[in-house]
Amino acid sequence: MARKPNSSKQTEAVLQSLLSDSDRWRHGYDLSSETGLKSGTLYPILMRLERRGWLEAKWEDETVPGRPRRHLYRLTPAGAEEAMNVTVAMGVDAGAARVAEGGTP
Amino acid sequence: MSVRSGAGSGVGIVARMARLACPKAERPWVDAMFAELDSVDGGQRSDWASGVIEIVLAAVAIRVRTVPAGIRAGIACAMCAILLFALGSRAELELMTLDDDVLFQGAMLSGAVSAGFGILAIIWIFNATDPA
Numbered sequence: 001m002a003r004k005p006n007s008s009k010q011t012e013a014v015l016q017s018l019l020s021d022s023d024r025w026r027h028g029y030d031l032s033s034e035t036g037l038k039s040g041t042l043y044p045i046l047m048r049l050e051r052r053g054w055l056e057a058k059w060e061d062e063t064v065p066g067r068p069r070r071h072l073y074r075l076t077p078a079g080a081e082e083a084m085n086v087t088v089a090m091g092v093d094a095g096a097a098r099v100a101e102g103g104t105p
Numbered sequence: 106m107s108v109r110s111g112a113g114s115g116v117g118i119v120a121r122m123a124r125l126a127c128p129k130a131e132r133p134w135v136d137a138m139f140a141e142l143d144s145v146d147g148g149q150r151s152d153w154a155s156g157v158i159e160i161v162l163a164a165v166a167i168r169v170r171t172v173p174a175g176i177r178a179g180i181a182c183a184m185c186a187i188l189l190f191a192l193g194s195r196a197e198l199e200l201m202t203l204d205d206d207v208l209f210q211g212a213m214l215s216g217a218v219s220a221g222f223g224i225l226a227i228i229w230i231f232n233a234t235d236p237a
Contacts, residue, residue: 043134043137
C-alpha cells in the first residue's frame with residue numbers, strides 16, 4: 001500500500017502516541033520515552049506535524065521554580081483524524097503483511 | 106523564552122550558541138528542546154543535547170541550500186572576478202596598458218563585493234522566518 005508523504009514508522013509512532021490520549025497536552029520528553037525516539041528524530045517530526053496543522057503547541061502556563069517552562073503538544077482535531085487514518089492504514093498494512101506470509105490478517 | 110535553562114552553566118552557554126546559530130523559524134523549537142533538557146534523565150541528557158545540535162545543523166544546511174539564486178550568482182561572479190584580477194596581475198598585463206595597481210584594486214573591489222554577497226547570504230540564512 002502506498003504510504004503518505006513523510007508517513008515513516010517514526011511519524012506513525014509519534015501519531016499513535018499522541019492519539020492514545022489526544023486531549024492531554026504532552027511534553028517532548030514523554031513522547032520521546034514512549035516512542036523510543038531520540039530528540040533529533042522526534043522534534044523534526046513534531047515540526048512537520050505542526051506545519052501541516054496536525055499538531056498544536058504551547059508553552060506551559062505556570063512556571064515551576066528552578067526549571068524553565070516546557071513546551072506542550074497535542075493533536076488538533078484534523079491531526080487526530082489523520083492520525084486515526086494512519087493507524088487504520090497501519091493495521092491494514094500489518095494485516096496484509098501477515099496474509100502475504102501465509103497467516104491470518 | 107526558555108533559554109534560561111542551566112543559565113551560566115555549560116548547558117546554558119551551549120543553548121545560547123545553538124539558538125544564535127539556528128535560523129529564526131526553528132528557534133522556538135530549539136528553545137523547547139533546551140527547556141525539556143531539565144526534565145530529561147541524567148544519562149540521556151547528552152543524547153538529548155546532541156539531538157538539538159543535529160537539528161540546528163540540519164536547519165542551517167537546508168537554509169544554505171535554499172539561498173536565493175541571485176545571491177549565489179553574485180558570490181560566484183565576484184569570486185571569479187577576484188581570480189581573474191589575480192591571474193591578470195601575475196600575467197604581467199602592463200604590456201596591455203593595464204597597471205598592476207588597477208588589477209589589485211579590482212581584486213580588492215571584487216573581494217568586497219563577494220564579502221557583501223556573503224553577508225547577505227548569512228543574513229538570509231539566519232533571518233528567514235518561514236519554516237525550512
